[in-house]
Amino acid sequence: MQRSLQHRARWAAIPAVLTALTLVAGCGGAGAGSGGDALRIGFSAFGLDTAFLSTLSTKIDQAGKAAGGTVTVTASDGDPAKQANDVNTLVSSGANGILIDPVNADAIVPAINRATQSGAKVVVIDGTASASPNIAIQVATDNYGAGARACKVIGDGVKGQGTVLNLQGGLDNQAAQNRSNGFTDCMKQSYPSIQVISRSYNWDAAQCSQIVKTQFSTDKIDGVFAASAQCLGPVQSALQGQGRLIPAGQPGHVPFAVIDGTPEELKAVRDGTLTASIVQPLGDLANYGVYWLQRAVKGQPIAAGPTDHGTVVREIGGTLRDLVDPIVVTKDNVDDPKLWANETK
DSSP states (O other): OOTTOTTSOOOOOOOGGGGGSOBOOSSOSOOTTOSTTOOEEEEEESOSSSHHHHHHHHHHHHHHHHTTOEEEEEEOTTOHHHHHHHHHHHHHTTOSEEEEOOSSTTTTHHHHHHHHHTTOEEEEESSOOOOOTTEEEEEEEOHHHHHHHHHHHHHHHTTTOSEEEEEOOOTTSHHHHHHHHHHHHHHHHHOTTSEEEEEOOTTOHHHHHHHHHHHHHHSOOOEEEESSGGGHHHHHHHHHHTTOOOOTTSTTOOOEEEEEOOHHHHHHHHHTSSSEEEEOOHHHHHHHHHHHHHHHHHTOOOOSEEOTTSOEEEEETTEEEEEEOOEEEOTTTTTOTTSHHHHTO
16 A cells, blocks of 8 residues: 555545544553453554554444453554554553554564563454464454455456456565465366466555556456455556446446455445455454453463354464455445445445
8 A cells, every 4th residue: 555554455535433542642551460350452553544444443442342441542554663662552551452453474573472471462453463372363354265255256257268467465465465365276276267467566556557557558358356445446447448447237347356345445336347345344353353352361261163253263374363254245235234334434
């Protein structure tokens, strides 16, 4: 993404919900061990300047209060060093449970280790951190599954033939890797006659625009998958320029799927210029993140196996993970009021 958020997939206007959040002003206060048994959550957000990020923070705030706790939020603005300092501040300010949406999977681990040494419990949410025994669990959308769902939409849409463009996000980021791998593995297995052209746009809308212009000018592109809505406008513009921006359901429509579920994506689905939005269920991410954090703070066990909220915890890459299924949104279900982008309208 442009500005400070080039490492991760988020895109949309800033909603007014940020006023409901408590922002850390600086260090001070008691350490993690003070204040009795009350749940005091510190959330280190990747950032707060998109609809996706601010909605996730709002839902964590709501879930934490519903659990009887308090929530303090810091925004790292895509800066790994700032995020590490923010985590230290949250712990020193009295948080006994830390939720982290990591900017960088490796860089955040020392801060996680310091937080747990101070007595706080840590749950990673939305993003991914490298393995550490000090992470109670990681809660995220099943990004591999999201890529595979997009593959199904596009593969069926082009009837198993032609050339499709895979816009990968930033490949230094595990979410982008998983989304791309889910897409390409599915294509190889289910649609072997389709040629896939994969290009990384590094979570940057300008880079995506240049890639799309180049690929549409040199290849006959029959379908497009984008790892985030940063590529929504560039792909629409390229199709428009070729006279191929045809609504879904009409002859000549170019199948197009995007992951995240932003308000812009849902509008494009309604307009027919986007075949499907693969939506991340932000409410579930927030609720499950707080659920596991509360268990960790109470000293209750967290183990692999089925959960009481319908998911299955698995050990992946050295840590426990609670992966939440994404939602495929088309014209048939785009007005579902439970979709997070519809809640922000």
